[in-house]
Amino acid sequence: MILSFTADDQLILGVAIDDEGAKPENERRAKELLVQLVEAYACHMGLILVEEYPPRSEMAFYARAKKPLAVFFSTFPEKPVP
Numbered sequence: 001m002i003l004s005f006t007a008d009d010q011l012i013l014g015v016a017i018d019d020e021g022a023k024p025e026n027e028r029r030a031k032e033l034l035v036q037l038v039e040a041y042a043c044h045m046g047l048i049l050v051e052e053y054p055p056r057s058e059m060a061f062y063a064r065a066k067k068p069l070a071v072f073f074s075t076f077p078e079k080p081v082p
Helices: 024-041 058-065
Strands: 002-005 011-014 045-049 070-075
Touching: 024 045, 024 070, 045 058, 058 070
Parallel strands: none
Antiparallel strands: 002 011, 045 070
8 A cells, every 4th residue: 555645745555566578467456446445435546557756746747648558547536646
């Protein structure tokens, strides 16, 4: 589990899972866990990264979503990305 705060006072909740071999079932499980966190804690964004540390601000969150190691990104409820 990862619990951190950004420089702009955002809370980041995270889960690290083993994805050796980049198996499709691991990505599906990561997305399921992300949706559960979003629902349980009323989160407004979700991001799945590979071997990356948590973003340090909300703008960094959006920037990370565009990098090659971002597996999945969404806002909840869906809203435009700046």
